[in-house]
Every structure is written in structure tokens, then in C-alpha cells.
Amino acid sequence: MTDVMVAVLVEHRGNEIAQPTLETLTLARSLGAPVAVWMGDQPPADQIERLGAYGAAEVRVVEVGDGARHAVTAAAAVGSATADASVVLMVSTFANKEIATRLALATGAGVVVDAAGAQMVNGRVETTQTVFAATWDVRTRVNADKAVVTLRPNTTQALPAETPAAPEVVSVIPLLPEVRESMVSVTPVEREDGVPLSEAPVVVSGGRGTGGDYTLVRELADVLGGAVGASRDATDEGWISHEHMVGQTGVTVTPALYVACGISGAVHHRGGMQASGTIVAVNIDPDAPIFEIADFGVVGDLNDVIPQAIAAIKAHRQG
Amino acid sequence: MRIVVTVKFVPDLQSQRSFTDGTVTRTAEDGTMNELDENAVEAALQLRESLPEGEGEVYAVTVGGADAVAAVRKALQLGVDHAVHVSDESIAGSDVFGTARVLAAAVHQIEKDGPVDLVITGMAALDGLTSMLPTALAAELDIAQLTLASSLTVADGTATIERHMADAHETVTAPLPALVSVTDEANKPRYPNFKLIMAARSKPVTTWSLSDIGVDPVQVGAMASRTTVIDASPRPPRQNRVTVTDKGDGGTQLAAFLVERGLA
Ligand SMILES: Cc1cc2nc3c(=O)[nH]c(=O)nc-3n(C[C@H](O)[C@H](O)[C@H](O)COP(=O)(O)OP(=O)(O)OC[C@H]3O[C@@H](n4cnc5c(N)ncnc54)[C@H](O)[C@@H]3O)c2cc1C
Ligand SMILES: Nc1ncnc2c1ncn2[C@@H]1O[C@H](COP(=O)(O)O)[C@@H](O)[C@H]1O
Numbered sequence: 001m002t003d004v005m006v007a008v009l010v011e012h013r014g015n016e017i018a019q020p021t022l023e024t025l026t027l028a029r030s031l032g033a034p035v036a037v038w039m040g041d042q043p044p045a046d047q048i049e050r051l052g053a054y055g056a057a058e059v060r061v062v063e064v065g066d067g068a069r070h071a072v073t074a075a076a077a078v079g080s081a082t083a084d085a086s087v088v089l090m091v092s093t094f095a096n097k098e099i100a101t102r103l104a105l106a107t108g109a110g111v112v113v114d115a116a117g118a119q120m121v122n123g124r125v126e127t128t129q130t131v132f133a134a135t136w137d138v139r140t141r142v143n144a145d146k147a148v149v150t151l152r153p154n155t156t157q158a159l160p161a162e163t164p165a166a167p168e169v170v171s172v173i174p175l176l177p178e179v180r181e182s183m184v185s186v187t188p189v190e191r192e193d194g195v196p197l198s199e200a201p202v203v204v205s206g207g208r209g210t211g212g213d214y215t216l217v218r219e220l221a222d223v224l225g226g227a228v229g230a231s232r233d234a235t236d237e238g239w240i241s242h243e244h245m246v247g248q249t250g251v252t253v254t255p256a257l258y259v260a261c262g263i264s265g266a267v268h269h270r271g272g273m274q275a276s277g278t279i280v281a282v283n284i285d286p287d288a289p290i291f292e293i294a295d296f297g298v299v300g301d302l303n304d305v306i307p308q309a310i311a312a313i314k315a316h317r318q319g
Numbered sequence: 320m321r322i323v324v325t326v327k328f329v330p331d332l333q334s335q336r337s338f339t340d341g342t343v344t345r346t347a348e349d350g351t352m353n354e355l356d357e358n359a360v361e362a363a364l365q366l367r368e369s370l371p372e373g374e375g376e377v378y379a380v381t382v383g384g385a386d387a388v389a390a391v392r393k394a395l396q397l398g399v400d401h402a403v404h405v406s407d408e409s410i411a412g413s414d415v416f417g418t419a420r421v422l423a424a425a426v427h428q429i430e431k432d433g434p435v436d437l438v439i440t441g442m443a444a445l446d447g448l449t450s451m452l453p454t455a456l457a458a459e460l461d462i463a464q465l466t467l468a469s470s471l472t473v474a475d476g477t478a479t480i481e482r483h484m485a486d487a488h489e490t491v492t493a494p495l496p497a498l499v500s501v502t503d504e505a506n507k508p509r510y511p512n513f514k515l516i517m518a519a520r521s522k523p524v525t526t527w528s529l530s531d532i533g534v535d536p537v538q539v540g541a542m543a544s545r546t547t548v549i550d551a552s553p554r555p556p557r558q559n560r561v562t563v564t565d566k567g568d569g570g571t572q573l574a575a576f577l578v579e580r581g582l583a
Contacts, residue, residue, distance in 0.1 A: 300569040
């Protein structure tokens with residue numbers, strides 16, 4: 001089994017490895033022997049050590065500078081660093097889905113995006129996904145000799161390897177194609193502290209029912225150690241920035257706990273959160289469709305229910 | 320300027336969606352043009368309308384079985400000039416690369432009557448939600464890819480888009496011809512009006528088989544697919560769901576539930 005080389009594209013913000021990469025490395029170990037691919041400047045020693053702790057025997061560093069924002073360039077760079085790998089795993093993001101597509105097209109690999117898991121069966125990669133707003137489970141077999149798979153955050157539990165590796169750091173010189181697209185401007189999104197929405201173990205979302213005031217939603221998210229999400233109506237109103245939008249055309253989240261406050265539960269919204277572990281809803285309308293999928297629903301005004309819940313959680317903790 | 324818009328026939332979001340033999344069940348009764356392709360059609364129509372009369376032409380193209388013609392008919396109702404339906408038994412079971420190959424061949428076929436400047440797609444098809452096709456099609460056509468556009472402008476042979484990625488907002492440009500995928504933020508799709516619906520009835524739909532567009536059937540379809548769905552099953556509904564009505568202690572009950580589940 002260890003002869004199967006599984007390359008994992010590392011997600012990192014600056015020098016900080018993102019949690020889903022550790023999940024992906026954990027999955028990679030169950031498929032074969034992981035090597036990590038780091039796009040960007042040489043990572044610091046502690047991050048290399050971290051990748052080793054999760055089983056990466058090698059860290060391949062490939063520098064492409066700003067070009068990494070172009071799918072064409074990034075796919076070529078990842079391709080240069082993973083030519084000898086049978087499986088290439090990435091975290092599911094819009095950017096990585098494009099890289100995966102180009103990489104698969106160039107290498108003849110089969111590609112599956114948004115997988116919730118993967119297995120080696122008779123030498124072929126088989127993946128699982130949930131589709132149709134998490135109402136169906138699908139298994140897919142990759143027929144090609146090479147597989148490129150993007151994995152949804154929060155679908156595999158990150159566990160360090162039993163025996164940590166001391167990764168060898170290898171520098172890869174990529175063969176880069178000509179790029180037709182040019183970046184005119186890149187304006188970084190001011191991120192709030194804490195984990196990004198897609199990776200958060202808890203998401204508390206507010207919709208039109210908040211009336212635009214996110215104080216309670218934020219407070220509950222803080223208490224539960226979660227990130228703040230929103231419905232499209234809320235982001236359209238400009239109550240909260242677009243990055244917070246959960247749903248089919250926004251961020252797909254699969255946290256252990258999803259709390260929907262003042263959200264009706266339109267099918268577009270459900271498409272982005274229905275695979276969450278536990279779903280809780282607070283809505284004043286007993287007929288709101290969100291209650292059809294909520295493990296625990298409270299029919300009531302969020303302005304009454306949320307503060308009381310926050311107080312009760314705090315009281316329980318002081319216990 | 321000649322623009323090709325890709326539109327996909329998908330099961331209606333509000334319908335009971337399912338799988339048959341490893342592919343998404345699509346029937347005329349509950350199938351429709353992918354909602355997100357309305358934004359693609361709208362983007363194309365707005366560009367056409369920004370040009371002097373007669374200088375813009377919009378083609379809608381769909382790849383799919385017999386029922387898929389409904390997708391291009393909808394595009395006609397919205398106001399596109401030409402509709403193309405590529406249908407061939409050999410296409411069934413294609414993966415994204417097979418579909419991209421067929422769409423690329425259709426674009427080349429349209430180019431025989433004059434150059435295509437822009438290909439506009441939706442950001443995702445609401446059945447699989449993979450968002451892979453735009454990238455695959457741009458690669459297949461070997462033209463620039465400007466994906467996930469929340470705005471699009473075209474001037475002097477250059478397309479410029481804005482895209483909101485998780486970490487940054489980007490402005491990207493590329494010379495034409497280019498492929499642009501638009502998000503649902505890009506515009507507000509129009510509704511078909513009565514006049515257009517009536518006019519669409521008499522507009523022809525061009526149907527092409529694989530041989531019409533020079534695609535070798537062995538390159539597409541289930542046999543050429545690099546992935547195969549081997550199992551699809553509905554998930555059981557959530558068990559033991561509870562809904563309480565707040566009578567002054569809703570928050571306390573909510574907290575108790577979270578504590579009991581080990582979530583707070
Ligand atoms: C192509 C397309 C893509 C879309 N993509 C997305 C997407 O990705 N994500 C998304 O979210 N939406 C998306 N939408 C929009 C979606 O269809 C819904 O319109 C949207 O999700 C509704 O937002 P909402 O639940 O906040 O608002 P509403 O539907 O107006 O619901 C507000 C809810 O708040 C409740 N409420 C009001 N006051 C209170 C109170 N004081 N306390 C408690 N409850 C209260 C009401 O009972 C109501 O149920 C998309 C739409 C289209 C057409
Ligand atoms: N069979 C198809 N026929 C026409 N257009 C398609 C087809 N499949 C995908 N598309 C286009 O590609 C976009 C993205 O689809 P997808 O990559 O499948 O999520 C859709 O919004 C359509 O515009």
C-alpha cells in the first residue's frame with residue numbers, strides 16, 4: 001500500500017497551515033504515502049515539522065509568486081510537483097477546483113470535487129460525496145490511473161501520524177505556461193479573527209430575521225467558538241459582507257453544529273449547510289422550511305431566544 | 320461581437336431530485352434550464368444590447384438528451400438569437416471532460432460562420448454544483464478563462480471581470496476570445512415577456528449530432544469517462560427532530576439541547 005504516492009496540496013495563509021490540510025493529510029495516510037506540496041516561499045521549520053507530524057515524508061516547495069492566483073499557472077506548478085504521484089488531494093475551494101480540473105485535464109487523471117472521503121479499492125480511488133443539498137450519498141470510482149480529489153473541510157477528523165516523519169524539503173522548479181489573463185488588482189479581504197467560515201467547527205448564521213443587527217449572532221458564535229454566517233438576503237442587504245454567505249452559490253459548510261437564526265431555509269441556502277452535523281434553528285414562523293431539517297428548532301423571536309440561550313450556556317459553564 | 324452562452328438542463332431545485340443508473344435523473348416534467356445559467360444569458364444579452372443594432376449575436380448551446388432542448392427554448396424566450404442542441408446517444412454518461420469536448424466542438428462549429436468572441440457560462444450547474452466545466456471548456460478551447468465573475472465589462476477587445484475569492488477581491492482582464500463564468504451577483508436575470516415567448520415559438524432550434532460537429536464518439540460518453548458513479552442512495556432523514564415553541568424558556572431549552580449533545 002505504501003507504494004502509492006499521495007500528494008497533498010497545502011492550504012496556507014502566509015506561513016500558517018490551514019486546518020483542512022491536516023484533515024487531508026490524515027486521509028492521504030489511509031490511501032498511501034503522503035508528500036506535501038507547498039506553493040509559495042519556503043515554509044518555516046515549525047510548519048515543515050507540522051506536516052511531518054501528520055505523515056508527510058517530503059515537502060515539495062514550488063514558488064510561482066503572484067502567478068499562483070491564475071488557475072493555469074497554479075495547475076502547472078502543482079503538476080510539476082506531483083508528476084510521480086498516483087493521487088493528488090486538495091482542500092475543496094473554488095480556486096482548487098479549477099486547479100484540479102486543469103491538472104486532471106493535463107495529466108489524464110480522473111477528478112472528483114467536494115468529496116467527503118476517499119478509499120483505495122482494488123488499486124482504484126473511490127470517493128464519497130453528498131449531493132442535492134445533502135439528500136443523497138454518492139460513491140464514485142476513478143477509472144484513470146491517476147486521481148485528483150478535492151476534499152471538503154470538516155469531513156475527516158485530523159489526527160497526527162503514529163510516528164511523525166522528518167520531512168525532506170525539496171525545491172521544485174515548475175514548468176510554467178504562458179498566461180493570457182492578467183491580474184489588475186488584488187484587494188485582500190479583511191478577515192476577522194478566528195477560523196474562516198468553511199473550516200469552522202461551529203457556524204452561527206443570521207438571515208433577514210436579524211433585521212440587520214448581527215450583535216446577537218456574533219455573541220452566540222463567540223460563546224460557541226464558531227464563525228458567523230449569513231443568508232443571501234442578508235448579504236444582499238449589505239448587512240454583512242459577501243464572504244459570510246452560506247449556500248449553493250456562497251460557502252458550503254459542514255460544521256459539527258450549524259445554528260440558523262432568522263433564516264427561512266430556502267433550498268439555495270440549504271444546499272450549502274444541510275450536511276452539517278447538528279442543525280439548530282430559531283425562527284418566528286412555525287412553517288419555515290428550515291424546521292424540516294433542524295435537529296432542534298425553537299419557534300420564537302431570536303431577540304428573546306438567543307440572549308437567553310447565551311446566558312444559560314454561560315451559567316452552565318460556571319456550573 | 321458573437322457570444323456563445325452554455326445552458327444546462329437540470330432537475331428543478333424544488334423537485335425530488337434523484338439518480339438513475341449513476342446519472343442524475345432528468346425528465347421533461349421537472350427539468351429546467353439551470354437557474355444560474357439565467358445569469359449567463361443575461362450577461363450575454365446585456366452585452367448585445369450595449370452594441371449598435373445588428374452588431375451582437377447570441378447563441379445558446381446545450382448538451383444533453385432529448386428533453387434538454389427545454390434549456391435552449393428557455394434561452395430563446397429570454398431573447399437569445401440562436402439555439403443549438405447537441406444530442407447524441409454516445410454522449411450519455413460523459414464526465415466533465417467529455418462534455419467540455421462536445422461544447423468546444425459546438426463552439427468551433429459556430430465559428431464556421433464567423434469568429435466567436437466570448438463564451439459565457441454559469442458559475443455552476445445546480446445539479447452537481449461542481450463548477451468544473453468552465454475551466455475545462457476554456458482549456459479545451461485554449462482561450463483565456465475569467466471565472467466566477469461578479470461583474471463583466473468588455474471594451475477594445477478586452478474582457479474585465481471582478482471576482483470575490485475567499486481571501487481577496489480580484490480584478491482580472493484578458494484579451495478576447497475568452498471564456499467568462501458569471502456568478503448570481505453579476506446581474507439580475509430578466510423574465511421572459513409575452514412577446515418574446517410568442518416569438519421564441521417560431522424560432523428554430525438547431526440540433527447537432529456528434530458527427531455534425533466532428534467529435535469521435537469514443538472520446539466521450541460513459542466509456543471515456545474517467546470517473547463512474549458506482550452507487551447513489553438517498554440519505555435517511557434526520558431522526559428524532561424536535562421543535563419547541565418559545566413560551567419564555569426557548570433559549571434555556573436550546574442551551575440544554577446543545578449541552579446534552581456536547582456542543583456547548
Ligand atoms: C440562483 C440563486 C442562488 C441563491 N443562492 C443562495 C445562497 O447561496 N445562499 C442563500 O442563503 N440564499 C441564496 N439564494 C436566495 C434564497 O433563495 C433565499 O431568498 C434566501 O436564502 C432567503 O434569506 P433569509 O432566509 O434570510 O430570508 P427570508 O426568506 O426572508 O427569511 C427570513 C426568516 O426570518 C424569520 N424571522 C423574521 N423575524 C424574526 C425574528 N425576530 N426572530 C426569528 N425569526 C425571524 C422569518 O420567519 C423568515 O423565515 C439564492 C437565490 C437564487 C435565485
Ligand atoms: N451539458 C451542458 N450543456 C451546456 N452547458 C453546460 C453543460 N454542463 C455544464 N454547462 C455549463 O457549465 C456551467 C458550470 O457547470 P458545472 O461545471 O457542471 O457546475 C453551467 O452553469 C453551464 O453554463
